[in-house]
Amino acid sequence: MNFDYTDKVKDMRERLLAFMDEHIYPNEARFFAEIAENRKNGNAWLPTKIVEELKPKARAAGLWNLFLPSSARAPEGLTNLEYAPMCEIMGRVVFASEVFNCSAPDTGNMETLERYASEAIKDEWMEPLLRGEIRSAFLMTEPAVASSDATNIECRIERDGDEYVINGTKWWSSGAGDPRCQVYIVMGKTNPDAPRHSQQSMIVVPANTPGIEVVRALSVFGYDDAPHGHMEVKLTNVRVPVGNLMLGEGRGFEIAQGRLGPGRIHHCMRSIGAAERALELMCKRLNSRVAFGKPVSAQSVWHERIADARCRIEMARLLTLKAAYMMDTVGNKIAKAEIAMIKVVAPNMACDIIDMAIQAHGGGGVSDDFPLAYSYAGQRTLRLADGPDEVHRVSIAKLELAKHMAIKGEVDMPITRGS
The missing domain is CATH 2.40.110.10 (Butyryl-CoA Dehydrogenase, subunit A, domain 2)
Incomplete structure (x- = not known):
């Protein structure tokens, strides 16, 4: 398996990073301020102006509908493996994926319509979804x-x-x-x-x-x-x-499995981005605070936590890339174990690292002065969304046990110490 970025993805990734720096991070506070203002005026459910302003910019930058592979209606779509680093970057900020028309549940619904709906239904509903109009x-x-x-x-x-x-x-x-x-x-x-x-x-x-x-x-x-x-x-x-x-x-389960595979991996890609952002904020906070006469980052307990966070992010990313590669090459059905594994691993990893970052921020970590509390709420919810941890663990265990089922006529031989 080769997870190197292609030249196309390298270029697109750089453009996405630049877009995030120019348009997303500087407007993070404005996004939540608009929602607060709408709520104050009696209707929190109005779309935010900032997201609608940024959508045309994202489309002009060629960063639009990247989630949908192999669709004539969305020729800009990437493979799952190509999309992984892009989706991870979008996951660093809660509203970013919508700016690029890559947010749930629309992505899963569009993929469902692409695979299973009639052409008439696609014309009526998928096209305006792809344009970001509805x-x-x-x-x-x-x-x-x-x-x-x-x-x-x-x-x-x-x-x-x-x-x-x-x-x-x-x-x-x-x-x-x-x-x-x-x-x-x-x-x-x-x-x-x-x-x-x-x-x-x-x-x-x-x-x-x-x-x-x-x-x-x-x-x-x-x-x-x-x-x-x-x-x-x-x-x-x-x-x-x-x-x-x-x-x-009677084909609802067939459709559900086709829909939830990509949806699950997209959630996991964003979870990795959320964890990376949390680790970054944690390190900056630890470097900027002094307690008991020395920087908090010099306290050895934080060294262990930072190292653990980095290891777990890298492991989760590699497992996610493997699942994406398999989905692209052998299909979602054969990749079901890998999809189930990342759905357990990535949100749990993100929850733990965001929790560490909250602890590093002290009281500020549980407030809305930082994005950590909201991010934690989202990641904790993902341990239930698209199937709870327990269901995925059962699936993984059953697949593992099936590998080692006794073949008819086979007799288990005792394991003995060599003489």
């Missing part, structure tokens, strides 16, 4: 069941003539709070009597369809993530054309 949401998780086992999902999608009728309640519907959100991808049950993994289907639902109610925003450690939001959404007799169902009835 946003989207993915409705899968439900409040009444343990959604870590997606076969529990109860939302019903029932055919009635030329339409499907949808009834159910979803939550953690990321992006549904944004007034620019105009389309949902909904996972629900079309046939509860089918085999366990053939009961579910996915359907495209315009957000303004009658019967949809955005009930409330769900906070994450007190953050509402406006204007993006994680919403509870109720669907009551929501009717959409049968042509909005993707692939056909």
Whole structure:
């Protein structure tokens, strides 16, 4: 495996770093100030002006839709391996990926539409998403069941003539709070009597369809993530054309696996960026503070923590690059173990390093004077999003055990000490 950057990626990476220095870091405070001002004026869910101002600049710089490989509709898209260093850089600042039209859940939804939707659906919804004109949401998780086992999902999608009728309640519907959100991808049950993994289907639902109610925003450690939001959404007799169902009835799990693979690795790439930023802020803080007569950075306890942070970032990055390489070369299905491993490793690593950085900042670390508290909230949430740690660990263990299953006729031989 060769993880060297190609000349194209080297050039693009330098342009992205320059863009971050010129436009993203200097406007970090403005982004949160705009949200605070909107909240003060009674509507935290208005899109921020700064992100909308920066989008045309990002597109003009050729830093747009980089996440989507092998799509004629997005020729600028990179392979997973090429995208990894770019996504990592975007992950250093919470709003950066949206500036480049590379933010969740839109990236996963666009990839889903590209792979599984009809050309008519792509024309109607994917094209404006690729242009950054609208946003989207993915409705899968439900409040009444343990959604870590997606076969529990109860939302019903029932055919009635030329339409499907949808009834159910979803939550953690990321992006549904944004007034620019105009389309949902909904996972629900079309046939509860089918085999366990053939009961579910996915359907495209315009957000303004009658019967949809955005009930409330769900906070994450007190953050509402406006204007993006994680919403509870109720669907009551929501009717959409049968042509909005993707692939056909009973193929929801197939689509989910195709969607969640890239989504998971993108989250992990951003987690590495968040961890790098936290380590950088930690070192600067330790070098700038004096306690008990010497720089805090001279205290040996911090040497151990910094070294551990650097080792863990490098290990997580290499594992992420391996998973990206495998996704590009042998496909998501064969790379499922690597995808599961990074989904466990990267957010846990980022949580720990951000926690160290918070400790280094003292009281400031838990405040909003620094980006660490908000970053920690996001990374801690990723240990649940797209499947909790426990589910991924079970998958990894099962794959490992399967490698060592006794072949028929094979007898385990005792291990004896040589004479």
